Amino acid sequence: MVQTGSGAADPIATNLSEDDVTTALRAFLLSILPAGTEVRLGQQNRVVAPLGLFVLMTIVVRQQIATNGSKYGIGTRTVSRQEHVTIQVSVFGPGAGDMIERIVTLFRDPYACQFFQQERPQGDVAPLYADDPRQTGFINGERQYENNWNADLHLQANYQYTIAQQFADAATIDLINVDAAYSESNS
Template sequence: MVKGSRGSATPLYVVTPTEKDIYTAMRAWLLSILPDCMRVIQGQQNRAAAPLDPFAVMTIIARDRIATNGWSYTDTTRVVEEQVKLTMQVSVFGQASSNQMQLITALWRDMEAVDYFRAQPIPITPLYTSSTRQLGFINGERQYEDCWSVDLTMQVNLTVSVPQQFADSLSVDLIEVDTSYPEQE
């Protein structure tokens, strides 16, 4: 990792997994359990029309530290690990959205989700869900549509790689002090 200056293209510190990695992993899990007709998108996207029914929207809504940092070392970096409790709101729109929401909450609290994420490279562990809620949603045609929402809480272990200098060998020379540094009078 190269130490960059402000405005440089090379970042000084890198957080992994990134928010994009988390969204990608969660989208893959949702697509693996929902019917093939469901689309899953990230929320809070500008200038993006909602897909046609049925679809799900994911939005990260909270991050809380849950432990003191841990760390490890490589030859050139100190790797800081932070355990974070991350909450993602998932909303499901369209007919049968209450059934799809029941599927999501049942499997999030099951070994199915734990095993799925354990097999992935992103360090996500499902923890718990909020109560599901029915939201009033009015579409662009001013028609009510079914929309169910839940907050999925997970543990994500984030790492930050901090550049650090290390010595892997030392050169020792003997210097005779009295000769090299005679006493001054």
């Protein structure tokens, strides 16, 4: 279980984080891209773009796809949430068009299912499908156009949150003779 929170003890434990999802996708991308290709998270401030071919990943949608489920343990309840996570993968630099085609093709292949199964044997992250690649204009800091292709990759992430749950482990039962206790003559 991954403990969440910011320094203080978090009473809710989870099996999966957003970082786990992007780390699994990054590992997949690194397995199919040329050696030395940098794969980073998007939307980071004060980070210089690498030279040559590089990839940025940005989570753009997180959508619940099923009703929560619950499983009970000793003193706990585990709430399950199935989520459809869309990550935009942007490829920059020479050969970006060829690399986005490689990414989309192999993400749509059983290779991706096998890779994620090995990377996350718990089965909590799995590929669903990929949208078609699209070229978008990108103007760098020197006001020059650069080659940029992107596609949305869709994954399923299965989150589990374990919370404390009170249970009754004993009960006292008293029998009451209803006729004697509530007869009309007593009222």
